[in-house]
Amino acid sequence: MSVPASTPALEVRGLVKHYPGVTALDGVDLVVRQHEVLGLVGENGAGKSTLLKALVGLVVPDAGEIRVRGEAVKLRSVVDAADHGIGMVFQEQSLVPNLTAAENILLGGEGPGVRRGVYRWDAMRRLAQEQLDKIGSNIDPLVRTDALSFADRQMVEIAKVLRIEQRSQHPPVIVLDEPTSVLEAKEIETLFAQIRRLREFASVVFVSHRLDEVLEVCDRVAVLRNGQSVGELAAAGAVPRELHRMMIGSTGSDDHYHENAAAVVESERPRLTVRGLSGTSFQDVDLDVAAGEIVAIVGVHGSGREDVCRALFGAEPVTAGEIRMDGKKINISGTRAACAAGIGYVPAERKTEGMVGPMSVAENMTLAKQRSRCAGPFVAPGKQAAVVDRWIDRLCIRTPGRDTPIQRLSGGNQQKVVLARWLVDGDIRLLLLDHPTRGLDIGARSEVYRLMRELAASGVATVLLADSLEEAIGMADRILVMNDGRVVSEVACPAGGKPSPLDLVKEMV
Amino acid sequence: MSTPVALKPAAEAATGDGGPRLGRRLTGFMPLIALLALVVALAIADPGFLTQRSLTAVARTAAPLIVLAAAATLIVLCGGIDLSIAAVASLSTVLLALWLPHLGGLATPAVILAAASIGAVQGVAHVLLRIPSFIVTLGGMSILSAVALVVSGAGTVRVVDDSTVKWLELYVGGYVPMSFVMALVVVALIALALRLTPLRSWISATGYSESAARLAGTPVDLVKIGAFVVSGAGAGFAAIMLVSRQFSGGPTMADNLLLPAVAAIVVGGTAITGGHGSVWRSLAGALVVTLLRVGLPIVGVPSAYEQILYGVIIVIAVTLTLDWSKVSIIK
Numbered sequence: 001m002s003v004p005a006s007t008p009a010l011e012v013r014g015l016v017k018h019y020p021g022v023t024a025l026d027g028v029d030l031v032v033r034q035h036e037v038l039g040l041v042g043e044n045g046a047g048k049s050t051l052l053k054a055l056v057g058l059v060v061p062d063a064g065e066i067r068v069r070g071e072a073v074k075l076r077s078v079v080d081a082a083d084h085g086i087g088m089v090f091q092e093q094s095l096v097p098n099l100t101a102a103e104n105i106l107l108g109g110e111g112p113g114v115r116r117g118v119y120r121w122d123a124m125r126r127l128a129q130e131q132l133d134k135i136g137s138n139i140d141p142l143v144r145t146d147a148l149s150f151a152d153r154q155m156v157e158i159a160k161v162l163r164i165e166q167r168s169q170h171p172p173v174i175v176l177d178e179p180t181s182v183l184e185a186k187e188i189e190t191l192f193a194q195i196r197r198l199r200e201f202a203s204v205v206f207v208s209h210r211l212d213e214v215l216e217v218c219d220r221v222a223v224l225r226n227g228q229s230v231g232e233l234a235a236a237g238a239v240p241r242e243l244h245r246m247m248i249g250s251t252g253s254d255d256h257y258h259e260n261a262a263a264v265v266e267s268e269r270p271r272l273t274v275r276g277l278s279g280t281s282f283q284d285v286d287l288d289v290a291a292g293e294i295v296a297i298v299g300v301h302g303s304g305r306e307d308v309c310r311a312l313f314g315a316e317p318v319t320a321g322e323i324r325m326d327g328k329k330i331n332i333s334g335t336r337a338a339c340a341a342g343i344g345y346v347p348a349e350r351k352t353e354g355m356v357g358p359m360s361v362a363e364n365m366t367l368a369k370q371r372s373r374c375a376g377p378f379v380a381p382g383k384q385a386a387v388v389d390r391w392i393d394r395l396c397i398r399t400p401g402r403d404t405p406i407q408r409l410s411g412g413n414q415q416k417v418v419l420a421r422w423l424v425d426g427d428i429r430l431l432l433l434d435h436p437t438r439g440l441d442i443g444a445r446s447e448v449y450r451l452m453r454e455l456a457a458s459g460v461a462t463v464l465l466a467d468s469l470e471e472a473i474g475m476a477d478r479i480l481v482m483n484d485g486r487v488v489s490e491v492a493c494p495a496g497g498k499p500s501p502l503d504l505v506k507e508m509v
Numbered sequence: 510m511s512t513p514v515a516l517k518p519a520a521e522a523a524t525g526d527g528g529p530r531l532g533r534r535l536t537g538f539m540p541l542i543a544l545l546a547l548v549v550a551l552a553i554a555d556p557g558f559l560t561q562r563s564l565t566a567v568a569r570t571a572a573p574l575i576v577l578a579a580a581a582t583l584i585v586l587c588g589g590i591d592l593s594i595a596a597v598a599s600l601s602t603v604l605l606a607l608w609l610p611h612l613g614g615l616a617t618p619a620v621i622l623a624a625a626s627i628g629a630v631q632g633v634a635h636v637l638l639r640i641p642s643f644i645v646t647l648g649g650m651s652i653l654s655a656v657a658l659v660v661s662g663a664g665t666v667r668v669v670d671d672s673t674v675k676w677l678e679l680y681v682g683g684y685v686p687m688s689f690v691m692a693l694v695v696v697a698l699i700a701l702a703l704r705l706t707p708l709r710s711w712i713s714a715t716g717y718s719e720s721a722a723r724l725a726g727t728p729v730d731l732v733k734i735g736a737f738v739v740s741g742a743g744a745g746f747a748a749i750m751l752v753s754r755q756f757s758g759g760p761t762m763a764d765n766l767l768l769p770a771v772a773a774i775v776v777g778g779t780a781i782t783g784g785h786g787s788v789w790r791s792l793a794g795a796l797v798v799t800l801l802r803v804g805l806p807i808v809g810v811p812s813a814y815e816q817i818l819y820g821v822i823i824v825i826a827v828t829l830t831l832d833w834s835k836v837s838i839i840k
Binding site: 313315335336338339340345347352353354355356357358359363366367368370373374377378379421 | 714721722784
């Protein structure tokens with residue numbers, strides 16, 4: 001059967017996916033034309049990864065439809081997707097390191113490469129070579145993949161994905177999820193040449209955070225924001241700034257960040273003073289945070305800001321430098337010492353590091369400050385009930401009860417419990433917030449922002465690693481820009497005099 | 510400093526359902542149900558099984574296993590495993606037999622202290638050198654077995670004067686073996702310590718997610734070393750029970766208790782992956798394991814079939830008692 005050239009290779013209409021507490025996709029539309037490279041961009045949490053997973057059958061959407069060459073399909077697994085000619089090159093590579101390139105390329109579909117359960121290496125080599133030839137690669141199929149460079153392994157991945165051509169008579173759709181994130185400039189050029197080559201016989205969906213790259217290699221770019229399609233533009237002639245504006249949108253509601261509740265920074269009361277802090281991935285970091293102040297650290301992946309944050313909490317080794325709290329020099333030898341010094345940390349990975357899923361709300365909330373629920377060495381049930389219920393009430397944590405396992409709460413409520421952990425004994429002096437709103441929907445985010453404002457107003461100093469530049473600008477009184485392990489600039493960020501995201505981006509890259 | 514924090518009240522309904530459902534409540538009692546079912550099955554197979562004589566024999570046999578399993582449960586709850594318990598117990602029987610003539614009444618606490626110290630050393634090695642507990646205790650098992658052989662001269666050490674450990678062979682009320690009562694006391698003490706203090710939270714958090722526990726400032730390292738100390742002490746106490754019964758110490762005397770002890774822990778429903786479980790569950794598990802070991806021959810199951818039945822029942826029991834909703838990874 002033949003498909004008219006005008007029919008889109010892949011079409012997504014009104015795709016919806018809910019997770020508990022979060023709407024990841026909220027009616028997404030997307031069209032991928034035949035022999036086109038489509039860019040897909042959006043901020044963290046915009047729904048890109050959920051959309052990609054839906055395209056390869058790893059996520060089953062709650063509503064909406066996916067059409068392949070005009071025909072509605074249900075994709076329930078990667079195999080389903082492959083049968084319809086859709087394949088994905090994953091961000092984290094999926095090759096088995098101690099097998100040869102040929103074995104990886106043919107894994108699970110060896111065909112004539114195996115006879116009577118035994119590899120026939122000449123056939124394996126020939127079959128793998130056929131795939132590699134499609135992308136013009138000169139990698140030896142019989143070399144072990146762990147001996148290849150990252151860029152070469154990516155080529156093997158692409159060759160592997162192209163096997164789906166055998167499953168469907170139509171030109172395939174290849175999805176590349178952030179393929180450039182760890183490549184060198186020269187390797188990126190090679191990859192782009194490869195993508196242009198793919199376009200001759202396939203359609204490509206290209207996902208990247210680097211907007212200039214997206215515009216360079218793509219024909220068209222679609223933008224997602226908050227789980228919705230907010231527009232698309234032709235790549236030719238477009239500039240990154242336009243894309244970025246579409247990604248972050250107009251600043252949303254007038255006071256999403258509760259700026260009118262911003263605390264008065266007591267700059268004469270330096271709470272945290274860091275001088276010359278160095279560790280494995282950061283050097284010579286100076287940082288001051290006053291009581292009531294919110295300082296955001298921004299930087300691209302690998303800038304070292306997460307490690308600085310963890311080092312301040314004693315969860316990452318420090319090789320040099322001095323940390324003072326309220327003028328007094330302290331030695332943060334480990335997380336317990338940090339807790340004792342009145343420092344609290346909210347990790348970015350809430351589900352694995354922030355909370356203990358099967359344990360109750362009460363146990364999670366009092367985990368760091370056992371004294372808040374104890375009388376002497378013993379847990380006092382009455383005291384625990386009182387303190388936990390008070391904070392459930394104060395932070396409006398929606399939970400069936402204090403004994404409910406925290407994993408049954410929505411993301412926003414889980415995060416409030418994790419935050420409350422540092423507040424229960426009223427002795428918090430410095431809060432380190434590592435992506436505190438990651439994966440939260442807009443309402444829950446707003447509540448977290450408001451809580452941050454109130455804590456600042458009570459004199460708590462805050463270091464924020466924001467989920468987006470917009471969030472950093474909206475919440476912070478001051479912004480430090482980190483690049484390659486060093487603080488490269490400091491930008492004042494007072495209410496009414498906020499810098500623009502583009503000014504910051506210039507410093508970050 | 511006070512933190513006056515209040516958010517505007519939200520009127521939305523709470524997510525999730527309320528109290529525990531019947532099924533969920535039942536899973537908590539599953540080890541007990543499995544135990545009762547086994548007793549009933551044995552009684553049906555042989556009505557003569559429910560006599561005071563055989564029940565006393567079960568209780569006496571179960572006592573050292575209960576202590577071993579209950580103490581080692583703490584390590585499993587922390588997400589680790591202690592393979593050295595039986596070797597520590599064997600070595601402790603030798604030490605007790607050697608020390609009794611010199612130390613008299615002090616030999617008992619001395620042996621428990623020595624066993625606890627061995628646990629501490631293994632715990633420190635596990636925590637500071639970051640060696641997996643499986644490896645540390647596998648090595649420990651081998652080393653301590655060899656030490657027991659050397660110290661004992663590779664033979665049984667007879668106890669001439671057992672007056673200071675004989676009290677364990679008394680019967681409370683004429684029927685209940687003192688060693689069994691002491692095993693229950695050990696279980697109760699550990700259970701109470703967990704229930705009444707923050708230890709329970711610390712241990713569970715460590716077992717479910719060590720990184721989350723650490724990032725909440727929980728004393729993860731101390732908790733783990735503490736668990737190894739308790740596990741060692743438990744092995745020492747089990748050794749005293751064994752010596753009081755056999756009037757001797759031997760370098761391999763407790764070695765055949767390792768797998769039953771691990772079986773007791775998992776049959777009780779404590780997750781081998783850590784976090785979820787309790788010492789009460791291990792008590793029930795130890796009784797199930799002992800009932801099978803002692804009960805199957807009593808009711809006349811041929812010895813060849815006994816092993817088959819034992820294996821089948823263990824697997825079924827674990828399937829029943831494990832609370833699958835609390836355990837995400839099965840490996």
